[in-house]
Amino acid sequence: MNEISGKPKTTTEIEPVNDGILIVGEKSFLGSQLREILASCGIKINDLQGFNYIFQLGDFEKIEFFLKKATGASAKFLLILNEDVDTKLSKKAEEAVEKFIQAQKLNAKIIKLSGFAGEEIEAVKKILKIAFSHTSQKTFSLTGPGTFWEKSKKSQGAVAKKRFIFWGILSALLLFLLTFPITFILANIFLGTVNLKNAREAVFSSKFEEGKREALSAQEHFTSAENGFGQIVPVFYLLGREEQVREIENWFKIGQDLGGATRHLVEVGQEGQKLARLILGQAEGRIDELLARVAADVSLVEGELALIEARTVKKPPVLDKNLEQIGSLRKNLVKFKNLLGVAPWVLGLGEKRTYLVLFQNNFELRPGGGFIGTIGFLTFTDGKLDLQVEDVYTADGQLRGHVEPPKPIKNYLGQIHWYLRDSNWEPDFPTNARQAAWFLEKELGIRPDGVIAVDLAFVKKILALTGPVDLGDYQEKISSENLFLKAQIYSQEGFFPGSTQKKDFLSSLTHALFTKLAMENRQPAVSWLGMGKTIEEAAQEKHLFVFLKNELAQKLVSEQGLGGEVKNVKCPAPNGKCLDDYLMIVEANLGVNKSNYFVKREIKKETEFENDGIRSKIVLVYENTSPVNISFGGVYKNYLRILLPASSILEKIKIDRQELDLAREIDKTTAFGKIATGFLVEVPAGNKKEVEVLYKIPLDSSWEEFTYQFLVQKQPGTENDPFGLQIFASGWRVLETNFPVAKSGTLSYNGDLSVDRFFKIRLTRGPL
Known part of the structure; x- marks a missing residue:
């Protein structure tokens, strides 16, 4: 083989290679x-x-x-x-x-x-x-x-350094090019979401200009995010992610639409605020034209929200908080739009409207909410509001002739005549409104276009919203905390029929509230959206009622929960197999005092399912915490009525375990498709009383499956009383309920009666 070159350190001699x-x-x-x-x-x-x-x-x-x-x-x-x-x-x-x-x-x-x-x-x-x-x-x-x-260390260091610098710069550039669009998109999404949150809070606080700015910024940020996303869309297509592209682009559209809807909602709020100022006489303008603009803007916002709901089949996580209120807001806008349709009639555009206002003191409880100590006349002339307050005794003193009162008023209150002040004897407000309007016409010759009832709890809610108001004539600051005591001092202490002290105090208070609601230091004192929520809450809790003679307007009012009707339960089962149960506790304080300020009540119901029906026991526990020597307290003289289903069979009534004679000691009547059982219960100051009512509702024994429905209605004017329900369904298997079960083995509910409660249970024969 040929010689191989190389220079070893010693002298070498090449040897032949023959083997492997x-x-x-x-x-x-x-x-x-x-x-x-x-x-x-x-x-x-x-x-x-x-x-x-x-x-x-x-x-x-x-x-x-x-x-x-x-x-x-x-x-x-x-x-x-x-x-x-x-x-x-x-x-x-x-x-x-x-x-x-x-x-x-x-x-x-x-x-x-x-x-x-x-x-x-x-x-x-x-x-x-x-x-x-x-x-x-x-x-x-x-x-x-x-x-x-x-490489060798020297050359390696130089080359590596150059390569490091080159690749470092290249990597940084590539990283920047890759991450900048993503960072830009995420930053704009974050800022847009924050803008939407701020805009929502500003609108709900009536800070409309701030809300408009935030909404516009939200639109701009989501538009920028969309444009940035357009730069990296090809990457998604290369990865076969076309569906994700459409989904993300839809999210950007939702953000933009939310910003636009919020801006238009701001315009509705601003126009609504101006409308309120026009009505309260704080501004000049054409109410009819403003109503038309408000209606158009409400329709626009409602349509935009409907489009957003249609887009949100899959909610963007970052917009979840901004989307969760859309459903309820849209429903409220639809309600508001419907009310705007009857607003010209209600506001007296073209024809003056007069509404009777019943100021009911729910600390002297009556079936319709409270004793009517004061009345008011709310008038609208071409949209301009005016309220005049009058003592009810001034009107009652002008009644000519005799009107026979309900028997309990005659027997327990000692009144031989019936007057406007006691006209709210039923728990059904339309009935009371018609009765009050009848008395007003007989006493003062005024035929109102509607009747409105409010109690102290409603005024308390308004004060909680507005904050304290100053009554200059009385050198007093009235708040939600001291309302009752101040009202008692200035309208009840030393009162006699014919005096003006109640009228004067309530006139001063309502004037101060209207001023506060209109404008304060050129800024809105309260959120009008907050006011709407307060009114809705007061209606649900039975502290505010409205009755209008215009049938369409009254239908809309009832749909908002302002009607105050005694309701009936309708069977939803397709086979018609329903067992309907009902309860309403109706009290009337006939003790000529304000002892309800001190009275606490607890309501319990136990129901047991049997083969041929249900057997129920109602337990009412009263506690009168009134001091004995206080002027406006004392014995709670309660004429109690229990409203039960028409199909029910009354079995027993006990007061402190003493059974009443059903034939002689109770009044049994029918009203509103119900059986009403009435009797007197007196609870002395500093004492308790327990009332038991037992009744049965028959059931067709051939039914293998049926739906049990139970509606318990709150009495107008009462507070959030504790309420408990226990259902024992031995021999029956529960298929479905509309309320959470609090205890195994039985169906149990523990809550309150702040509003009407409805319970539905579907059962079939078999073990629980």
């Missing part, structure tokens, strides 16, 4: 180059039957095995080490070879390489020259222009 060669670690790049060069020279490679040379470049853990192979075959052994990659195995291999050399067991050489990165063929030539030369040198250190896996 064994290469250990030939899978490395250097090993493969060594094999290729030797094979091209016609030398046998890795023939275990005959070899004179062993080149070991790897598999150092097997060094002992190959050293023995070399010894047994009298072969020349060459250990080739990469100095640039120092490992424990290579060190051990070097130590093992040195031991064999020292023991003169074989002809071995150690070749240490460094600096041959990219110069592997040159390294192979030098290795072969050493292998096939006669030299006594045992260890060789060869240095090339670079390392096998790295």
Whole structure:
């Protein structure tokens, strides 16, 4: 073979190569180059039957095995080490070879390489020259222009530094190009969401200009986010994410639409505020034109919200808080739009309207809400509001002739005539409103277009919304906390029929409230949206009622919960198999005092299902916390009526476990499709009283499945009394309920009667 170039440290002589060669670690790049060069020279490679040379470049853990192979075959052994990659195995291999050399067991050489990165063929030539030369040198250190896996330290540092700078700049640029659109999009989404939140809060607080600015900013941010997303849409298409593109683009549209709807809602709020100022006489303008603009804007916002609801099949997580109120807001806008349709009639556009206002003191409780001590005349002339307050005794003093009162008024109150002040004798407000309007016409010759009833709890809610009001004539600040006591002092203490003190106090209070509601220091004193919520809450809790002679207007009023009707339950079951249950506790304080301020009540109902019907027990617990010597407290003289289903059978009534004679001691009548059972219950100051009423409702024994419905209605004027319901359904299996079950084994509800409560249970025969 041809001579191989190279310059070992000692004089060498090239020997001929006739036999085979064994290469250990030939899978490395250097090993493969060594094999290729030797094979091209016609030398046998890795023939275990005959070899004179062993080149070991790897598999150092097997060094002992190959050293023995070399010894047994009298072969020349060459250990080739990469100095640039120092490992424990290579060190051990070097130590093992040195031991064999020292023991003169074989002809071995150690070749240490460094600096041959990219110069592997040159390294192979030098290795072969050493292998096939006669030299006594045992260890060789060869240095090339670079390392096998790295450059020499000097050149490596310079090259690496340049490469690092280049790749660093390139990576930073790529990272910036990739992340900037995403960062830009996320930042705009975040800012847009914050803007929407701020806009919503501003609108609900009547800070309309701030709300408009925030809504506009929200639109701009979501538009910017959409434009930014357009730059990276191709990436989504490359990844096959077309559906996600449509979904994300829809989210941006929702954000923009929310901003637009909020801006238009601001306009509704501003116009509504102006409308209120026009009505209250704080501004000038055409109410009819403003009503038309408000109606148009409400329709626009309602349509925008409907579009947003249609888009939100899948809600964007970042907009979830802004979307959760859309459903209820849209419903309220629809209600408001419907009310705007009858507003011209209600506001007296073209014809003056007069409404009788009943101020009911619910601390002297009556079936319709409270004793009517004061009345008012609310008039609208072309939209302009005026309220005049009058003592009810002034009107009652002008009644001519005799009107027979309900028997309890005659028997327990001692009134031989019936007057406007006692006209709210029924728990059904439309009935009371008609009766009050009848009395007003008989007493003062006024035929009202409607009747409105409010109690102290309603006024208290308004004061909680507006904050305290100053009564200059009385040098007093009236708040929700001191309302009753101040009203008692200025309207009841030392009162006699014909005096004006009640009228004067309520006139001053209502005037102060209207002033507060209109404008205060050129800023709205309260949120009109908050006012709407307060009115809705007062209606649900039976502290505010409205009755209008216009049938369409009254229908809309009733739909808002302002009607105050005694209701009936309708069967929803397709097979008509329903058992309807009903309860209403109706009280009338006939003690000529305000003891209801001190009276607490708790209502419980236990119902047991039997094979042929249900048997129920109602338990009423009264506690009169009134001090004995207080002027407006005392005995709670309560004419109590229990309204039950017409199909019910009264079984027992007990007062403190003493059973009443159903034939002689109770009044049994029918009213509003119900059975009414009335009797007197007196609770002395500082005492308790318990009333039990037991009744049964028959059930068709052939029914295998049916729906039980129970409606319990709150009496007007009462507070949030505790209410508990327990149903024992032995022999029946419950399929469905509309209320959470609080106790296993029975159906149990523990809550209050802040509003009417409706319970529905679907049952089938079988174990619970």
